[in-house]
Amino acid sequence: MGGRRIIVRWMSPDPGGSRVFSVPLAVVLAAGMLLVLSWLSLGLGAYLVTRLYYDNRRLEVENAQLQEQATQLDEMRALVKSIEKDGKVIRGFLGVEKRQEGGGGKGQGGFAADDQLPQLTGDEAPRTRTLIATENYSSSSLLEQTRRLKENLRELLQAMREQRDRLDHTPSIVPVDSETYCFSSGFGWRQSPFTGQREFHSGLDISDSEGTPIIAPANGVVLEAGSSKYMGRYLKLDHGRGCTTSYSHLSRFNVKPGDKVKRGQVLGLMGNTGNSSGPHVHYRIEVDEKMVNPRTYILNSVAPMGTAKPLSP
DSSP: OOSOEEEEEEOOSSTTOOEEEEEEHHHHHHHHHHHHHHHHHHHHHHHHHHHHHHHHHHHHHHHHHHHHHHHHHHHHHHHHHHHHHHHHHHHHHHTOOOOOOOTTSSSOOOOOOGGGSOOOOTTHHHHHHHHHHHHHSOHHHHHHHHHHHHHHHHHHHHHHHHHHHHHHTSOOSOSBOOSSOEEEEOSEEEEOTTTOSEEEEOSEEEEOOTTOEEEOSSOEEEEEEEEETTTEEEEEEEEETTEEEEEEEEEEESOOTTOEEOTTOEEEEEBOOSSOSSSEEEEEEEETTEEEOGGGGOOSOSSOOOOOOOOOO
């Protein structure tokens, strides 16, 4: 035979059992290569199987995370819509108009209506839900809407603070700390208890026993604390926005000009000083230097009266 060969001798303990084999070198090399290739194939197959297993696990984890994110986006969408609805109610209550946004300007966005969203059923829902969430409630779209919502809430908060400040500075309670007071003379034309002549009474007379605490009906600053022949000892408060209140015929003061006072704070004591026929306080309210009926601003009296309105900004 031609070509190189490999001689293999098989030794046996039995006499005559020894054998000699002659194998072509090409066959040995081919068998060795096949053996190496088979081991390489097994190793590569094991690697690919392992890689496929871990890739599948990773995809399952990522899909679960995406599902959770999609659920969170759904919840955020519902929350944003709920907050927007509440914001409309608050704006309506405060009388705050929402600024109009043009159709072609910046800041456009929003969510599709529920009946416009694709409906998924069966096995396609879990894997397709992420795509729908990405299309309809993308993070950038939701972030932009959340930013607009934050700005709207900031405006509402500012409006509520301003409204609260107006209410805090609007006289709205009876300026006496007592349950036994009475309105002895109202606002408007009356017969003078001193001259018997017809005169205009510029305030509301509230009677009680001498020494009854006189309290601030709203937040403000003490403008004046003085005495005159007709008003006796008197105080005047500035509540801002053109509103002032005054209290006459007091027996003493508890505050001085420049003091800041809060609603319910004791200003002084009821007395019978000045042109007075008995212990009472002459309570007067002026808005933009015009005298108004104090009873229309009192909310906590048992007597019937008109509706109190907050002062204009």
